[in-house]
Amino acid sequence: MPVRIRLSRGGAKKRPFYRIVVADSRRARDGKFIDQIGTYNPMLPKDSSERVKLDVEKAKEWISKGAKPSDRISIFLSNLGVMDKPLITEKTKKHLPKKKAQERLAAAKEKEEAAKAEEAKPAEEPQAEEAKPAEEPKTEEAKPAEEPKTEEAKPAEEPQAEEAKPAEEPKTEEAKPAEEPQAEEAKPE
Secondary structure (H helix, E strand, O other), X not given: OOEEEEEEEXXXXXXEEEEEEEEEOOOOOOOOOOEEEEEEOOOOOOOOOOOEEEOHHHHHHHHHOOOEEOHHHHHHHHHOOOOOOOOOOOOOOOOOOOHHHHXXXXXXXXXXXXXXXXXXXXXXXXXXXXXXXXXXXXXXXXXXXXXXXXXXXXXXXXXXXXXXXXXXHHHHHHHHHHHHHHHHHHOOO
């Protein structure tokens, strides 16, 4: 008869409580069992001594008789020093990004590091410059460098504005002749 040491669920809905039982592996999870050797209450904090209660002597006895512990029970037993920790298999690499994506991530990290290094350098320079009164010429050089950026941005915006204006102009032209006769009529009166 294949015997397993496993968890048998009890407790209310959303409030689990497990008995650690020795049962025939062909039986239902919460069905008939041979022996109860402990309890497990996952609702308690992990550092609580009441979370896992296990009769170590009974567990050793059943293991010597050939009972196989489930994965969770083998972890509990290894924490109590009864058996070795189960090996955790290596995860597959399918969830990791592909080669090109990893290259892009590496390039992005390099850019971030370079930006941080540049930010750190200007922070060091003003400290040295405070001793020297040559701060003014460097600030003037920095201003012209910023201005071309704004000039480049403006021409890019202007063609868009020009494209929008021709669409609006015919509407205004149509409206103007209608306004002019009204203005003429208002003058004679």
